[in-house]
Amino acid sequence: MTTEPATVAAPSFHDILRIAGCRHHFPLLRQLVNGKPLVYFDNAATSQKPQVVIDAMVKYYETENSNIHRGVHYLSERATQAYERVRAKVKAFVNAEDQREIIFVRGTTEAINLVAHSFGKIHVHPGDEILVSAMEHHSNIVPWQILCEERDATLKVIPMNDRGELLMDEYERLLSDRTRIVAVTHVSNALGTINPVKDIVAKAHARGIPVLVDGAQAVPHMHVDVRDLDCDFYAFSAHKMFGPTGVGILYGKRRWLEAMPPYQGGGDMIKSVTFEKTIYNDLPYKFEAGTPNIGGGIGLGAAIDYLHELDLGGVQQLEHDLLAYATEKILTIPGVRIIGTAAQKAAVLSFTMEGIHPHDIGTILDVEGVAIRTGHHCAQPVMQFFGVPATARASFAFYNTKEEVDAFIKALHKVIEVLG
Template identity: 70%
Template structure:
């Protein structure tokens, strides 16, 4: 079984970026919806999977299916080796120092909850302050609110301007000796804003404050280097970066993870259990209770193989062209207003259409074969900030084309015609 498709490999070798050839790696893109070619622009919700990832999942279940870390038989050893090899691929992909710092989780949400309940409940107390931004996904708001209720801490929110950018002066004002944690998105799922996280991490560290970054929307579009960012924790999901659902990663500095208690108890996170006392396993297994999503981890490794075979400079340039083209095209449509106009953006174009609810827009676009997201995008405070109940969000991946954006624009014109 080849971990990386010939098409992705050949483009990386030639140094080019042939999107039409790469699209052949994604079988789902060949189908029709309502009799029309599928135009998949909902990558911010989940990405499609290349054949190599599908093959990796199939190979595991047909040739290696077994539980890991516990068996001495052949299948268990092969499954364990494949699962741990994927962990090492993840480490290299984000440039962590050690695979001890790579914790498998179900996704970004669980990674953030792990930090709030393990680090937060251990080291935060009444009167401490936690800083988040006004553009966070609910997964980076609600867990901190729960923690605040548990320990008596307070949540502080960095405002954003009318373009959807962090107001840096307010961030620096909020950073005080009461600040004990900062948690923020790297790329906004609702606006596409690329947050200047490296600068913000440095400011927090100047006061000795640890930082978690929500990288769910960053890892499909940016090459992430956790050592360069100097963050303390970084969480992301496999399914948004062309891997399986139900698997994700929490990166944490080893020195912090060593001090944190387990998030959950059960099998594999222990080294010795007696009724008098339990001794916990070493990192990263201390945080991985029970049988994990083995196939998911292996599939995520295959997705990383695929991504690393691409020319990332060409990929970034292609995605930038897509976003610029879509922004220009939609801005010219009467009644369309773009929500989120930051100078630095990645992969997301949210908009509203005058006098038409986003759900109606999404429904008619679906009839034209165009898949977008309509709603609040698990970011209700963002909607409140811009005074809208919901937006329609087109979110792009490297396999999208300008021709597909033309179809999107034509479908929006049809919406305008339907609603007069």
């Protein structure tokens, strides 16, 4: 199995300390909830924002706000330049070949819908197959289901084992002459599994099949290099990587994007419009109808700069240590079952407690100041596979600490005290 991501030099102890010290960059974390210091373990839902991201957005609205790609006036020029600089930063962040391969959207969900719609329109026909995995978020299932229904195609599912790892042999068997696209998550939001995406792409490409990767849970935790992965599409959201909500990115290889029809019609995506015929704009604007979330884009740019300074290699090491520590501690609590025990895991700890519903766990932890997610995590097929209605999920970021894990474990003991 391919180990991902390609590891760079191991971070030094000094680096780890420096990264851990960055916690104070996040103003939201300095608050009490129910009279207790906030322990924010819901990072897989959305991450918190460092001051530099908040400041960049405030500064944009205070000094630069204007519509882009339109006016000839000073502010419009400045806003346009600032926004396009972010596109260049995103290109470098994921190591895309060309800035035109970076499409700004609202989030990962919209990015996947865009591909399902525009790619599906020209490449998916009756009798064709689309391959997703058993651990997908609803946002990487439902757009393909809608497409399959429209085009009379079939959705196929790569199965997983009870640790939450994809069965690669089964995957290869499922690739057929009718498979038009493979859509898989890089990191599972419900299980934490890091999938061998590079291997998945290589096997699909061997049969000429393109691959879309849902990277929403991967980009905050590891270096992502779309050219190394060789994926055809890569979708992710700013808000899970310390940027604002409402901004997402679709990376797509130019040869696919050039051939795909637009997703939405409107301003900015056209070259000329008459009532008889409209000429569409070039990439990336062809896919960016309407005024985008410019302020959010500026925030994303600041988040990328922040991550660059932080060093994602060190982040990954620190989160790995936190996950190992939390896993060891939680297993000392009677009746705890961890859902998702893949060998390659990101900082997600999904679990159940015998005889206690996750919702009750969530409420009691909240009273103790600990914020976790409870429910099906928009991955109901995963819940069905593991035979649970829901799980409790703690998900970590580099700014979390072992002391917070201790508070979390203590709160879990309180759950047993109240409900056990």
